[in-house]
Amino acid sequence: MPYTEPALRAMHKAIAELNDLLPAPERLSTAGDTVLGGRLDSLGVVNLLLALERIVEENEGVTVSLMDLLEVDPTTSALATVERLTALVRDRMQAARS
Amino acid sequence: MTELVPVVPAMFDAIHDHLLRPLNPRFTPEMWRLLFHRPWTSREPMLGFALLDKDRPVGFASYLCSDQEIEGRAVTVCNFNTWVVDPPYRAQAMSLAMPAVKRRDMVFTNLTALPEVHQIFSRLGYRELDSRVRMHWPFPALPERGVRVHFGHAIPQSLLSPADQELHRAHAGLPHLLAVLVETPEGACYVRYSLKRWRRIPEARLQHVSPRTGLAGGMRALQWALFRRHGRVVVSHDSRLVADAPGPFTDRRMPVARLVGGARVVTESLSNAYSEIALYNI
Numbered sequence: 001m002p003y004t005e006p007a008l009r010a011m012h013k014a015i016a017e018l019n020d021l022l023p024a025p026e027r028l029s030t031a032g033d034t035v036l037g038g039r040l041d042s043l044g045v046v047n048l049l050l051a052l053e054r055i056v057e058e059n060e061g062v063t064v065s066l067m068d069l070l071e072v073d074p075t076t077s078a079l080a081t082v083e084r085l086t087a088l089v090r091d092r093m094q095a096a097r098s
Numbered sequence: 099m100t101e102l103v104p105v106v107p108a109m110f111d112a113i114h115d116h117l118l119r120p121l122n123p124r125f126t127p128e129m130w131r132l133l134f135h136r137p138w139t140s141r142e143p144m145l146g147f148a149l150l151d152k153d154r155p156v157g158f159a160s161y162l163c164s165d166q167e168i169e170g171r172a173v174t175v176c177n178f179n180t181w182v183v184d185p186p187y188r189a190q191a192m193s194l195a196m197p198a199v200k201r202r203d204m205v206f207t208n209l210t211a212l213p214e215v216h217q218i219f220s221r222l223g224y225r226e227l228d229s230r231v232r233m234h235w236p237f238p239a240l241p242e243r244g245v246r247v248h249f250g251h252a253i254p255q256s257l258l259s260p261a262d263q264e265l266h267r268a269h270a271g272l273p274h275l276l277a278v279l280v281e282t283p284e285g286a287c288y289v290r291y292s293l294k295r296w297r298r299i300p301e302a303r304l305q306h307v308s309p310r311t312g313l314a315g316g317m318r319a320l321q322w323a324l325f326r327r328h329g330r331v332v333v334s335h336d337s338r339l340v341a342d343a344p345g346p347f348t349d350r351r352m353p354v355a356r357l358v359g360g361a362r363v364v365t366e367s368l369s370n371a372y373s374e375i376a377l378y379n380i
Contacts, residue, residue, distance in 0.1 A: 070193065070195075071196045
């Protein structure tokens with residue numbers, strides 16, 4: 001699917017940035033089944049989403065907003081795992097370009 | 099399955115019993131009730147939001163909204179405070195704060211944030227409102243000539259602006275937020291202050307000064323009047339609240355800076371009135 005690779009690259013970079021802020025035991029893997037919702041605290045979620053928005057804009061020239069994810073239950077939403085969040089970023093990049 | 103709902107006064111007992119009482123046992127139910135029955139009116143009905151799990155409150159955020167006049171402009175100011183979520187539901191905590199992030203039709207303040215909350219709101223675009231407390235040390239200088247100082251009930255209402263008359267009425271039932279009017283040849287300055295301690299030093303902390311340039315010719319008279327009324331106190335205030343006051347003074351950093359977001363206004367004119375600082379002297 002288009003934008004799968006760019007979304008994945010942005011996700012890996014955002015997780016790397018977030019890991020720089022986290023203590024070693026709390027750092028995240030970039031594996032698709034890595035759980036995000038319920039594992040990251042509020043600040044971690046905010047930092048991850050803001051990093052993703054910025055990286056997508058810098059690298060792909062596309063503006064996507066992810067702030068609506070702060071309003072839903074992260075354990076069941078697109079924030080649940082790395083794979084689901086990556087898919088959402090991909091879909092929003094595609095929608096923004098179309 | 100949880101649900102985010104606007105808070106209404108009838109929810110007080112449930113939210114108090116589940117979330118607020120354990121948060122601070124020194125607060126009485128009557129103190130917490132002020133968040134649900136604020137002592138002032140506002141065009142904005144929002145009291146806050148609650149997160150419910152099968153009707154049981156598991157999260158709460160209070161928004162103290164008020165109608166204020168900022169530099170001659172009518173503005174709704176909502177002060178975000180008291181953000182509490184049961185640990186198993188912490189992942190959904192942000193949903194309670196999002197109205198304070200998304201809405202741009204009013205000013206939002208966050209005056210007494212914990213460091214972690216300060217970080218979150220800063221990342222979400224809140225700006226620094228103030229980070230310093232200015233302390234005017236007692237010194238052997240005479241009060242300015244021709245300045246009169248009126249306390250409490252002796253304040254001539256006719257000298258207050260309409261906005262300050264409203265503020266005066268709205269805060270009349272808050273015994274720790276004292277009122278004083280400094281009348282100088284240049285005009286009147288309405289002040290609300292509270293008595294606090296900083297490292298054992300007694301302070302008269304000015305929480306509202308209107309206009310903020312009004313103490314330029316009356317700060318020493320105010321210091322003397324407060325000395326006579328309360329004994330040896332240091333007059334202090336958030337640095338933004340008073341402009342052009344004479345020295346000597348020193349500034350100390352607040353443990354956590356005050357924050358502002360939402361609609362853009364002249365932030366120096368935002369005082370600590372109509373907030374949890376006014377309600378609880380914190």
